[in-house]
Amino acid sequence: MSAEAEQTLKRRIVFTALADYLSGEPLMQALNLWEANYAAKPVYALNEFVGKLGEHPAIAGKRKDVIRTLLSLSQNPVGLLPNPTAQHTSFKPVARPEPGVYPERLDKVFAHFLTALEMVMPADEFVTLRLSFLLRLNDMPLNPTLKARLRMWFDSEGSDRTFSVVCNAPEIRRVVNQLYVALCEQYGPVQADDTLAATVMWLERKHPACVRDIRRFL
Incomplete structure (x- = not known):
C-alpha cells in the first residue's frame, strides 16, 4: 500500500x-x-x-x-x-450554538420523534411516508453520516431500530420540514397537522422531557 x-x-x-x-x-x-x-x-x-x-x-x-x-x-x-x-x-467554521443548546443531544430527541410518528400512523400509511421520504433524502443538504443513518432507519423495520448520530438543530429542522411536506402530500395539510399534533401528544406521555426540543422544529 x-x-x-x-x-x-x-x-x-x-x-x-x-x-x-x-x-x-x-x-x-x-x-x-x-x-x-x-x-x-x-x-x-x-x-x-x-x-x-x-x-x-x-x-x-x-x-x-x-x-x-x-x-x-x-x-x-x-x-x-x-x-x-x-x-x-471546504469546511468553514459556522456560528456556535447559543448557550445551553447542545446539538449532540438532538439525536436522542429525534429518535423519540421518529418512533412517536410511527406509533401514531397506521402501519401501511407509515410505509408510504417512509418511501416518500427516502426518495427525497438524496437531495437534502445534510452531512453524509446523518444521511446514512436516516436511510438505514427509514429503510428497515422492527422495534430494534436505533437512531444514534450526532446532528445539529438546522439539520433536524430540515429533516422535520421534509417529513411534514411528505405528510402534506400524502394527507393534505389539515391531517398532516393533526398527525404531528398526535405525535407530540404521544411524546408528552412517553418522553415528556424531549417535547420542548421537538416543538422547536414543528
Whole structure:
C-alpha cells in the first residue's frame, strides 16, 4: 500500500469513528487536530488524541469507547465512511450554538420523534411516508453520516431500530420540514397537522422531557 493510500485509509478510520459522536464544525476541528498532530504518529498516540477531544460533551465520559472503535477499525477497516477530503478542505467554521443548546443531544430527541410518528400512523400509511421520504433524502443538504443513518432507519423495520448520530438543530429542522411536506402530500395539510399534533401528544406521555426540543422544529 502506498503512503498516500495508507494516509487516506487512516483518515477514513478516524472520520468514521468520530462521526458517531461529532458532526459539523466539531467533527472537522477534530479531523484538523488529528492531521496536524497525530496522522504521522503510531496508533498508540490515538489515546492522547482522544484525550484532547474530551471538551466535547458528546465524547466526555466515552473516551474508552472512542478509542476502542478507533483501534477496532485500525485492525479491521470495514464499513468505513467515504474519504472526507472534499468535505474537510471546504469546511468553514459556522456560528456556535447559543448557550445551553447542545446539538449532540438532538439525536436522542429525534429518535423519540421518529418512533412517536410511527406509533401514531397506521402501519401501511407509515410505509408510504417512509418511501416518500427516502426518495427525497438524496437531495437534502445534510452531512453524509446523518444521511446514512436516516436511510438505514427509514429503510428497515422492527422495534430494534436505533437512531444514534450526532446532528445539529438546522439539520433536524430540515429533516422535520421534509417529513411534514411528505405528510402534506400524502394527507393534505389539515391531517398532516393533526398527525404531528398526535405525535407530540404521544411524546408528552412517553418522553415528556424531549417535547420542548421537538416543538422547536414543528
